[in-house]
Amino acid sequence: MLELAVLGLLHESPLHGYELRQRLKATLGTFRAFSYGSLYPTLRRMRDAGWIAEDEGDAEVVAGAPALTGRRGKVVYKLTAEGKEKLAELLAEAGPSAWEDETFGVHFTLFAQTDPEVRVRILEGRRSRLEERREGVRATLARTRARLDSYTLQLQEHGLESVDREVRWLTELIETERKNTPARSTGTTSKKAARP
Amino acid sequence: MLELAVLGLLHESPLHGYELRQRLKATLGTFRAFSYGSLYPTLRRMRDAGWIAEDEGDAEVVAGAPALTGRRGKVVYKLTAEGKEKLAELLAEAGPSAWEDETFGVHFTLFAQTDPEVRVRILEGRRSRLEERREGVRATLARTRARLDSYTLQLQEHGLESVDREVRWLTELIETERKNTPARSTGTTSKKAARP
DNA sequence: TTCGTCATGTAATGGGTTACATGATTAC
């Protein structure tokens, strides 16, 4: 999760940890906030895995007498070739790992870097996930409504409305996507439609 | 969290683990779902802590030849005196532990068992928490809007609208609470207003 | 008799958080 977000951000430009976190806040907004306590260990793991590397094209480090400090300054990371591969791989995923609650937001913020077909499949996946959940809740609610106190009931209803709202939002997004992407048959035939 | 939910449910009636989980789903709806893998260990811990105990007023256990099985059937739990105390203590909390994202839903479902003043303070706490977050996001958004791609932007806006919506919902709830609870001065003066 | 669902539980793991510690840089 964090890994994908980091790969996505570093794909645009090299960044150091602190800045990375600001960007994360800026792009994810209300949806998620990572702490340094998870960011730095993650960066380390990613570096060990070879997905990112310290950017030496940093310059402006010096001009006088640096280097003495045994590493105490910004550590700017950039994507490696493996990192780019990994990112592409993660962005191509169009399964539950892309549309569950915790992950969807991150995938969505990277939609600009995502294949249009994958985008639609993720949006649709999330929508049916939500619809499923909604029906489940509606069903149990129908069975138990009488037994629930008014507070619990209000929470349920507010929850259902939230889900409804997100479903509508997704539907609009899907339509927009479809309008921008020429019609395409679903299934095995994967003929690439040419742009006029 | 799970503990509070369990205490709250058991306060209404004794239940066994499996049923507890169904009830949890029924009351929390869209907000949360706990797995058995966390429920059973939690029940065990709570039993060890003395908050709950196996209910022997179970009856219907027998009628023939049970007991031989070294414990393989429903294990019905009920609140102990300590459990009730603990529940009361948790329900009296009106701090962040009651209005953060992960916890608010559970506290809300137990509002019927919660002191009216505490209810209002929790609702207000959650509201200002959300307003704070909203302002934070709005601020960074204002700073960074230009740099963000349209997908990220749409996510931000959808997020902000969701928060707005919840704020309005909370405001309504607070007003309703205030209407039902006679006016009360905030601060040190804690004169109990008499009901007409 | 076998399938679904009720029912209880464990082990391994995950993905983060909080709190803390430390130091560099900038603005006043």
Next chain:
DNA sequence: GTAATCATGTAACCCATTACATGACGAA
């Protein structure tokens, strides 16, 4: 010179999840 904020990092912990294993019981 001192406070704020930029910047990096670690250790301890938390609260859950997934996957698995087991078994009882009712209905078809």
